[in-house]
Amino acid sequence: xxxxxxxxxxxxxxxxxxxxxxxxxxxxxxxxxxxxxxxxxxxxxxxxxxxxxxxxxxxxxxxxxxxxxxxxxxxxxxxxxxxxxxxxxxxxxxxxxxxxxxxxxxxxxxx
Amino acid sequence: xxxxxxxxxxxxxxxxxxxxxxxxxxxxxxxxxxxxxxxxxxxxxxxxxxxxxxxxxxxxxxxxxxxxxxxxxxxxxxxxxxxxxxxxxxxxxxxxxxxxxxxxxxxxxxxx
Numbered sequence: 254x255x256x257x258x259x260x261x262x263x264x265x266x267x268x269x270x271x272x273x274x275x276x277x278x279x280x281x282x283x284x285x286x287x288x289x290x291x292x293x294x295x296x297x298x299x300x301x302x303x304x305x306x307x308x309x310x311x312x313x314x315x316x317x318x319x320x321x322x323x324x325x326x327x328x329x330x331x332x333x334x335x336x337x338x339x340x341x342x343x344x345x346x347x348x349x350x351x352x353x354x355x356x357x358x359x360x361x362x363x364x
Numbered sequence: 365x366x367x368x369x370x371x372x373x374x375x376x377x378x379x380x381x382x383x384x385x386x387x388x389x390x391x392x393x394x395x396x397x398x399x400x401x402x403x404x405x406x407x408x409x410x411x412x413x414x415x416x417x418x419x420x421x422x423x424x425x426x427x428x429x430x431x432x433x434x435x436x437x438x439x440x441x442x443x444x445x446x447x448x449x450x451x452x453x454x455x456x457x458x459x460x461x462x463x464x465x466x467x468x469x470x471x472x473x474x475x476x
Contacts, residue, residue, distance in 0.1 A: 295469050296465075296467050298465065344463070352409075352460075352465050354406045354408075
């Protein structure tokens with residue numbers, strides 16, 4: 254089976270940096286993705302890590318350590334519009350193409 | 365990338381009835397996925413729909429309750445049958461393109 258853990262809530266102020274951690278236990282692993290979901294909206298893709306290391310996309314970066322079954326999403330220069338839920342998701346085992354989603358982290362950005 | 369539309373966007377249904385949700389993708393895809401997201405919760409995969417074969421259901425989801433059709437490579441339907449208030453949720457259609465999963469806007473179902 255597969256299970257993922259994330260903090261349920263994170264609060265930060267505008268302009269700050271926040272890190273959302275994700276640990277996973279899986280029977281197979283191809284990669285770790287991050288999705289953002291605003292209230293009432295659909296999840297949107299942020300990043301994907303298949304290999305160890307840091308991937309940077311603008312203000313957002315994502316990190317993966319396969320040996321530690323751990324990853325994180327780093328959000329810099331926080332803006333009010335970044336207030337949303339963030340989900341990590343594991344790409345399934347060999348032959349599987351579906352993602353298993355973590356419980357989600359609700360980020361609140363304060364002025 | 366992929367652009368996905370769903371119909372209806374929301375519906376209110378009576379207990380015991382059924383609702384069929386349609387999902388249309390702007391490109392041909394091998395697999396389409398149906399997720400459920402209950403209020404304030406994460407996404408749970410219901411089933412994977414392949415064109416030309418039976419859908420594959422995840423543990424806890426059965427075909428009698430969630431029948432799925434996949435008549436071609438751009439379209440799928442999910443029916444939620446014999447509705448109960450516990451089925452009130454958002455239902456999302458999804459496809460994967462490369463390493464990215466794209467989601468439709470979702471169907472918000474309320475069962476009275």
